[in-house]
Amino acid sequence: MRILLIGAGGTLGTAVRTALTARGHQVVTVGRTSGDLRHDLTEPEQIAAMYAAAGELDAVVGAAGDTPFKPLPELTGPEWTAAFRGKVLSQLELVRQGTGRISPRGSFTLISGVLARSPIPTGAAASMANGAVEAFVRAAAIEIAPQRINAVSPTVFTESLGDYGDYFPGFRPVPPAEVAQAYIRSVEGGQTGQVYTLD
Known part of the structure; x- marks a missing residue:
């Protein structure tokens, strides 16, 4: 398959790219500052x-989306908006524009996260964004068939414990290579409207 991978330069994106290429897929990478294509997907x-530059595609895979981590009373209106725009609207727009750009039986795989179901202090913006992505996936699945759409929803990565471990006390970390297998399941499998959880 020819697969467009968003966020290929990040911790998760690197693992997903490795997994996809190991299975013989052609991966076109996208990022703000690195990749085969360089675009700011919040626009x-x-x-x-x-999409115009990418050409024919069989699947679109998202592995990027930023949200702020701050105590709820300190979150500003612009920060809420940035979280929604950076993780939710950007991925929704990938699908909205992408249905006419991928193959008739192609797929989308979006990224959400554990905070949609297990909130933590300072994580309200991330919980909001992840929950919105997951709700969208379930709704879009019934409208875009026979194209498919799923989300991958991991907990904190083992490689990120040094930076974020204090925010996730008692959470079992997951290696990005394990998360990448959920992307393989989404891209190569037959399910749609699913949220693959790793926590």
């Missing part, structure tokens, strides 16, 4: 330009 016109 709808940049998503259109990305």
Whole structure:
């Protein structure tokens, strides 16, 4: 398959790229500052330009999305908006524009996260964004068939414990290579409207 991978330069994206290429897929990478294509996917016109440059695709895979971590009373309106725009609207727009750009039986795999179901202090913006992505996946699945859409929802990565471990006390960390297998399941499998959890 020819697969567009968003966020290929990050911790998760690197693992997903390795897993996909090991299985013989052709991966076109996208990032803000690195990758085969360089676009800011918080801008709808940049998503259109990305698809125009990417050519024919069988699948689109998202492995990036930023949200702030701050105590709820300190979160500002612009920060809520940035979280929604950076993780939710960017991925929704990938699908909205992408249904006409991927093969008729192609797929989308989005990224959410454990905070949709297990919130933590300072994680309200991330919980909001992850929950919205997962709700969208379930709704979109019934509208875009026979194309498919799923989300991968991991907990904190083992490689990120040094930076984020204190935010996730008692959570079992997961290696990015294990998360990448959920992407393989989504891309190569037959399910749609699923949220693959790793926690």
